[in-house]
Amino acid sequence: MSSKVALITGAARGIGLATAKLMQADGWQIAMLDRDTDELAIALPQVPGAVALPYDVSQPDQVDQAMSDVFDQFGRLDALVNNAGVADFGPIEQTDFQRWRTVMETNLDGVFLCSQAAIPMLKASRGCLVNIASISGLRASTLRVAYGTSKAAVIQLTKQQAAELGEFGVRANCICPGPVRTKLAMAVHSQEIIDAYHDAIPLNRYGSEAEIGHAIAFLCSQKASYITGQILAADGGFDSTGVGLPALRD
Numbered sequence: 001m002s003s004k005v006a007l008i009t010g011a012a013r014g015i016g017l018a019t020a021k022l023m024q025a026d027g028w029q030i031a032m033l034d035r036d037t038d039e040l041a042i043a044l045p046q047v048p049g050a051v052a053l054p055y056d057v058s059q060p061d062q063v064d065q066a067m068s069d070v071f072d073q074f075g076r077l078d079a080l081v082n083n084a085g086v087a088d089f090g091p092i093e094q095t096d097f098q099r100w101r102t103v104m105e106t107n108l109d110g111v112f113l114c115s116q117a118a119i120p121m122l123k124a125s126r127g128c129l130v131n132i133a134s135i136s137g138l139r140a141s142t143l144r145v146a147y148g149t150s151k152a153a154v155i156q157l158t159k160q161q162a163a164e165l166g167e168f169g170v171r172a173n174c175i176c177p178g179p180v181r182t183k184l185a186m187a188v189h190s191q192e193i194i195d196a197y198h199d200a201i202p203l204n205r206y207g208s209e210a211e212i213g214h215a216i217a218f219l220c221s222q223k224a225s226y227i228t229g230q231i232l233a234a235d236g237g238f239d240s241t242g243v244g245l246p247a248l249r250d
């Protein structure tokens with residue numbers, strides 16, 4: 001097989017699944033990793049020919065097994081999309097250590113572990129990493145002590161990866177999505193939060209999974225061959241507007 005191979009984590013639904021479909025349409029061979037094996041079984045036929053990796057990104061031995069499966073199946077890896085994530089919104093004083101660790105072990109440890117395990121194959125292919133952070137990693141807001149901190153760390157991790165891996169021809173970039181109506185977001189977005197986002201976002205709406213997926217696919221493509229270490233917000237303008245004051249609009 002000659003076409004390039006992308007491994008997408010958290011690919012059983014939401015942004016990850018949309019990205020898998022888009023990148024397959026662009027000619028990529030796809031490996032879909034997710035710890036939710038039931039959702040993965042439902043998603044797999046939607047990306048014909050994709051390989052399922054039923055693993056947890058926070059578990060080092062499972063991450064190693066996933067990379068070994070990719071090598072056995074395809075013999076190469078050209079792009080790793082670190083998309084698997086969990087959200088838990090709560091005040092600082094109610095975020096006990098277990099809640100903190102649950103967020104960190106997937107959102108931060110998972111990106112570190114998967115990237116590190118993929119490096120030998122990415123060096124061989126002069127491939128790339130795309131890490132999925134969030135606008136919550138760019139701007140602090142209430143209730144995001146664990147989630148926002150994990151995503152800010154992913155932004156810095158991306159820059160570290162770009163600095164160290166560039167000499168091997170490996171690029172590392174980061175997408176910061178704004179709000180998208182996925183299962184993850186709807187579990188933590190109340191109607192009040194949804195209305196506030198609509199007010200604060202210049203485009204006045206949530207994004208779609210595909211709108212995030214197109215940005216990811218671009219950064220994985222040869223069209224982005226001179227782009228590394230960059231943080232791209234796909235957020236309807238949210239990050240660019242600072243403290244939004246809807247009252248000052250016409």
Ligand SMILES: NC(=O)c1ccc[n+]([C@@H]2O[C@H](COP(=O)([O-])OP(=O)(O)OC[C@H]3O[C@@H](n4cnc5c(N)ncnc54)[C@H](O)[C@@H]3O)[C@@H](O)[C@H]2O)c1
Nearest residue numbers: 010014015035036056057084085134177179180182184185
């Ligand atoms: N939806 C949004 O509004 C939004 C905004 C900003 C950033 N993001 C980020 O986008 C990414 C995708 O989120 P989504 O909204 O599509 O969520 P989602 O919940 O629809 O999908 C996430 C997938 O990741 C999988 N997953 C979670 N932890 C895992 C682990 N430890 N190992 C393997 N798989 C795991 C889940 O099973 C699920 O299939 C996340 O990193 C999220 O933080 C989402």
